[in-house]
Amino acid sequence: MVARHDKYYFKDGDVVFQVSGRPSLGAVSCLIRLSGGAAKVGEKLYRIHERMLVGSESSVFTTMFSLPRRQNTEGKTDATPIVLEKEDPEQFEALMRILYPT
Numbered sequence: 001m002v003a004r005h006d007k008y009y010f011k012d013g014d015v016v017f018q019v020s021g022r023p024s025l026g027a028v029s030c031l032i033r034l035s036g037g038a039a040k041v042g043e044k045l046y047r048i049h050e051r052m053l054v055g056s057e058s059s060v061f062t063t064m065f066s067l068p069r070r071q072n073t074e075g076k077t078d079a080t081p082i083v084l085e086k087e088d089p090e091q092f093e094a095l096m097r098i099l100y101p102t
Helices: 050-054 059-066 089-099
Strands: 003-009 015-019 032-034 044-048 082-084
Touching (some): 003 089
Parallel strands (some): 003 044, 015 082
16 A cells, blocks of 8 residues: 655645656656556655646646546546656655645
């Protein structure tokens, strides 16, 4: 079972991401697949607000959310998150700190 992130899992969030815990070679590469396997060490679920990503200057996220999601459930629940397969959790958390400054 993949744990929810203690800070970036918002009850009123409308999109769920799962970060794999394997480092990537660059910034967020957004290699996406529908979750279905066992959890890897370090994986976390992030439930965030889609508007934070679409409203950012990231054309990657804006394009991603304009495409139809698999079976219209991908990213909607903990059981069907959008999986960022090769992302470094530290880089993803850095993005969260920018989007959600405290």
